[in-house]
Amino acid sequence: MTTSNDQVPADRKLRILMLHGFTQSGHSFEIKTKALKKSLEKAFPAAPKPGHLKEYPGGLELVYPTAPIRLDPDDVVPSSSSAPGAGADVGKDGPDVQSESYGWWRRKGDAQPYTYEGMERGFERIASVLQEHSTEPFAGVIGFSQGGAAAGMVASLLEPDRRHAFETAQAKGGMRYPDSFVKDTGYIEETVHPPMRFAVSNSGFSAAMANAGLYQAFYEPKIMTSMLHVLGTVDTVVGEDRSLKLVESCVGGSGEGGKRVVYHPGGHFLPSSQKAYVAALVNFIRDVLGEDGGSGDAPAGGEKKEERAEDMDVPF
Structure with missing residues (x-):
């Protein structure tokens, strides 16, 4: 069934991949982002409701996979802003030290340079989810903390010519391009999924700070995918320097092929119920998709169009 226009x-x-943080699970992340999901469903409704996206008339779908590495209590060690490791993801309710504690990788080593053990397994899990939806691809990826770092990596891996960057870096001791992201059609090797149209990192970080030589191919050349970076002003788990390292690894500017940075007045959590953050996220997605202000009918009742992110009272 298709639209007539x-x-x-x-x-x-509008399918979005949701990547949870270290010590969380897909289920727990879905619960923590319940308010955000509700806001996004309202912002991107199915046609013919006012404000729907012409390119995605079916509404919104968020997919929450769980990382493959089950964590032990010993793995859950809270980190400070000065520690470059993964650390425990701390929300308003404290660390997620529970039975559903998983990670996309573990930090290995007590001093720099660190390595991220199990990263291949993490990417295999993500690649399998991408393949499951290959006929109806994801438009974007949103991640928190370790998942925010992974969101930037996934966006990078799916970009054209990124594999060549990995091959060049591998010759100098860098990480191999993940086999799980390669789709061999028998004629030509492609990625398992088209490039993401956007990515969002909440309290994410750059793996290059852990081991520049090993992980630099994710970030050089710079990530071209449009990215929104959300940082907490009092985050003591992932320091601002680590998050800004990821920001610096993305192309400049705004809109398509650009980056934006939003600060929220809080710590290490995704501010899913803060109106300023949600509005910034909604406007970012609309701008990237080229449907700023909504490509569907204008909201009924004379409601004001949502403010552009750069016009809002939030620091960038």
């Missing part, structure tokens, strides 16, 4: 399938959804 531009032949976009009427059930095509």
